Amino acid sequence: MERDITNYAVVAHEMSRGKLLYTDIAENKTPVLYLLYDLAERLFDYGPQAILALSLGVTLLTGAGLGFLIRDWGGGFQEVSAGLAFWILLSADLGLQANQPNAESFVNTFMVWGVWALGRASKTQSVKSCLGAGLAFGSATLVKLVAILPAFLIVLSHAWRGAESGRKRNTWAWVALAALGLWGCVGAYFALGGRWDDLVECTVKFNLRYFRPCSVLPSVRLNPLRYFPDATTSLWPAWLLAFLWTWGTDHPRRLEWWAWILGSFLSISITGRYYPHYFQLLIPPLCLASCWGWGAAVQWSGPAAGLRRSVSWAVLAVTVSLVVPPYRLDPTQWSLLKYGGDPTFIETREAAGRIKALLRPGETFFNWGDESGLYFYSGQDPVVSLWGATGLDVTDPRRQARVLGELKAHPPDLLVVSNGYLKEIRSEGPVAVWLRGHYSHRPLVAAGVAFTYLPLLGSRLERERPSLEREGGV
DSSP states (O other): OOHHHHHHHHHHHHHHTTOOBTTTBOOSSOHHHHHHHHHHHHHHOSSHHHHHHHHHHHHHHHHHHHHHHHHHTTOOHHHHHHHHHHHHHHTTOTTTTTTSOOHHHHHHHHHHHHHHHHHHHHHHOOHHHHHHHHHHHHHHHHHOGGGHHHHHHHHHHHHHHOSSHHHHHHHHHHHHHHHHHHHHHHHHHHHHTTOHHHHHIIIIIHHHHHOOGGGHHHHHHHOGGGGSOGGGGGGHHHHHHHHHHHHHOOOTTHHHHHHHHHHHHHHHHTTSOOOGGGGGGGHHHHHHHHHHHHHHHHHOOSTTHHHHHHHHHHHHHHHHHHHSGGGGSOHHHHHHHHTTTOOHHHHHHHHHHHHHHHOOTTOOEEEESSOTHHHHHHOOOOSSSSOOHHHHHHSOHHHHHHHHHHHHHSOOSEEEEEGGGHHHHTSOOHHHHHHHHHBOSSOSSOOOSSEEEEEBTTSHHHHTHHHHHHTTOO
């Protein structure tokens, strides 16, 4: 499991046990994402099976919306089949980390259904469709804030395309009303519960300190290929069909498609980072354009018609050849290949088993690092409201003081240090200083590459160190 996935699962699990989001358990995504993971846990229990069910469910729901959207934009059987074929392939692409339900998967679901509802509103002038589009776009932003960019540009382009100005204003107004109303309900919920400051700290202030939007334009100017890292190779064939569509047709919804693509690019680049899973945001609009490029090529009756049809089939074949072969690797091989030999995610599950063997009932551990998978696989609850060295490094002093108080009140029996964060634990931050003063500096057991295990001074684990060493660790 990717680190983000276990983050969401652990937070949702703690919510199901009565902890308050952003107050008792802090994370930087907006609330709908954790509610979806909480729903999956309630239906399928806590564990990998819930994540698998959630992944399959969101993929099927997005595919269904994409099929309706293609039909709504005038597509026939050929276009729907082509669009869904590309969706089936790209929505499982390992290079884009699309086989696991990260935030982008849910953003795509809400965006697809929002664009479909917006199209229905244009045809029927239905207020219900406008409200549905607004709720879908609002939900997308409540999964991940950056979804505001494509949602805003799509609605703006839709209003621009309208023929009657009053109708444009009405559509815009109803969509905005629904989206802002949804945000208003969420804000009111936290404000009335006295948790507004926690919401703002985790979802706004934390992200502003963590992200580096000022680095976007210089980085793109110096290296525009950052928009297309190696992980996006599987998208290139779809880009070719998109070119055939935009060059060879004059579809009335083409402006909205460009707004979707531009908004997705902005969402990807606004953080100043280019992680592979961010590029999943491009998959639905590219599938949409691919189906129209396919249809334009197959139905072309002018010069080079045969060549265009051959190119369409070749593009699909190349996509298959890019997406399918990595599935021949087992998860361990793929993880090592993807992260350049870094075994962290592999060792995380092994380390969770080691932690379970070390600890007795009632004993706890704390991870200095970002590996929520240790909690996920071991079944242990986090002992503090914010785990992770990265989070502690950028959060405000109030949250740091709370975490320090939680550690002092119930000192964990075992400190598991992620070796990638050894520098941070030597810092002069209040939490790091306290940890250095209360845990042995001598590792308890033979460590792997990823983790170091340090017992609490005076704890049972420290007292039993000789017997553990005689037994060869665990």
